[in-house]
Amino acid sequence: MLTPQDDLLGHQTPGNFTDAGGGDVRFTERYWYTAHPVDGSALILDAGFGYYPNRGVMDAFAGITIGRRQINFRASRRLGLRPLDTEVGPLSLWVDLRTGRHHLALRENASGLSFELVFEPSLPATQEKQSRRERKGVLEEDLARVAQFGRWSGWLVADGQRHELRPDTWWGQRDRSWGIRSEMRTDHDKPPVQQHAQFLWTWSMFQFEDCGVSVFLKEREPGHPYYLSCSEVRRGPDGQVTHREATAVRHDITWADDPLGQTIREGVLDIEFTVGPPRRIRFTGLPARFYLKGGNYGGFAGWNHGDDRGEYAEAHDVWDLDDPAVRFKARTLSDHVMRVESEGATGIGISEYGVAAGYPLYPAPQQFPAL
Template sequence: MMSAQDDLIGHQAAAPFAQRAGNGDARFTERYWYTLHPVSGVVDGVPMIIDIGMGYYPNKGVMDVFAGITVGRKQHNFRASRSLGATPLEAGAGPLRIEVVEGMKLHRLTLADNDSGFSFALDFEASFPAAQEKQNYRERKDEVEEDMVRISQFGRWRGWFSIGGSRHEVEPKTWWGQRDHSWGIRSAMLTDEAAPPVQRHSGFFWTWSMFQFEDMGISIFLKEREPGKPHYLSASEFVRQADGSVTHREATGATHDLEWADDPLGQTITRGSFTLAFADGTPRTVHMEGQAARFYLKGGLYGGFGGWNHGDHKGAYHSGHDVWDLDDAATRAKARTLGDHVVTASCDGRKGVGISEYGVAEGYALYKGPQKHPAL
């Protein structure tokens, strides 16, 4: 089937775009994801983090979006889905739009007024080059389960947002963040109790963490079943030199030492460190401390929520919104573990901030305490 996209350049096969995406695999997904948070951790004394995302499913004819903000112990969520129809190139749905003004440098995100009470006009301004992660490729029983490309990038934010009628200005000096862009075959994540069967996980630890300093950025994606022996590691370091040039290293190894809160409602890291090894022999250790702000990605339909998952066809247009009390046990049980947890970071005298996503599943040799809660 031809679409408006086929009137542009960029074809890489003798077929329409929609036909060639992932060789027609319905799982083929392209996603944008962004977070921003105040460098101080708070706005007027209140912890905050904003998460925004979009998913494009060319072989399902669907695009979905989310935007949310955690304010103190309340998480506000907006979600929407639309059929691609005749406008597959419009990155957004309903009131939410994403525009790549200049690739790898400037993205513009807007959420117009809507019933959730959350709106914004925000620019992501890249502060370091984008890092391309190692290919995520996995087979199971001779079938491709995952084959995905992802880039991640640090940035500073500019613009404004409004929540509950209160408007806040966003300036690059005081609001930092990160983004990613991924595409390919994604393995299914099914963790919605409202839509069984629910996946159960065992015997692994994982983290996807990004730490930003004034002159350095470090990103880590690590998965392991045995402590100290990652079966997947993609970690990048960018350092801005005095002359403005940026050096880049890729880690060859990683270890971690983490402390966990005695949290009766879920998995929560309080502090810890990651040590990266590099081919030149000079390691780098980042120390982090978990802060109060955290956005649980269930609010953006990761793993599904309330019977609605990424890529589900919901008609020409569908939207929803809600507010979660993160101190409520039933709400946290539904939110599970996967989330963007704001952290402060220190490294070789530098002070910075970032986010950490993480989880540890029952049967992993370390960190037994939090294993009573789900890893994702």
């Protein structure tokens, strides 16, 4: 199907833009952002957009955790004749290619969350190793991802309270991914629910004043990753930026005594690189944590990423994170704010993680789902 997008440059096959990725309905492009105070206050904002050209859909979410309450906003629209408009209802995104700044806005809506924010890169973006996976000869995933550290400015309103964001007090991360994305279905309201066994994974982004380390690790046996993409970006006193890739990541994690789910208390990552000395990062879980089911990751309340909900649909809810029923539905996948220490410097970041039943280490949290 032809759309106005086909009048623009950027085609990479003889097909049109509604046949992206060979027409595979799983082809997805996503934006994702987090923002949190540097002082470790119990606040974290998440936002994201999903673009599904072969389904004719764009969806988006924004949410904030304040203390033990999480406020979620979700929306979806059909692409129609405006496939390139990164706007879904009151939530919009604009990327300034000249400055590299990302502008996000959420107009007033029924959720009570609204904001006008700007993400400004603090370090250059890095591309992760391509994630390509087949099972029994069938392609499950073929995905590219770019990650970047940055600082936030602007304002947000939640629960009737206004928060001012400044680059020296609010840091954060973003990623951008595209390709064939494996479906994750962990929504108890729309079975069947996928089962996962014998693996540990973490996708973590840790940053310091002039340095950032991003880690994506998946393994079934300790010390033997079946996927590892880890990079360090550092800005020197002269402003020169250096980049190096990791060859190995070892972990030692202590889990919190959380009766409702998997929660990291603290841990250590020992990282070896292709060049230069190794790095040890110590990390400690802080109170702020956004559960990504609030943004439909894995599906929530019968609504999964990319579902056609009609011309426009939206939903919102508020979660009590101390409620066992809420935590049962929220499961594990989350952006958990971490205080980090390395080489005499203190920083902050987020970690997504999970450990599945049968993995040789960390048996206690395996009573809960890994995703």
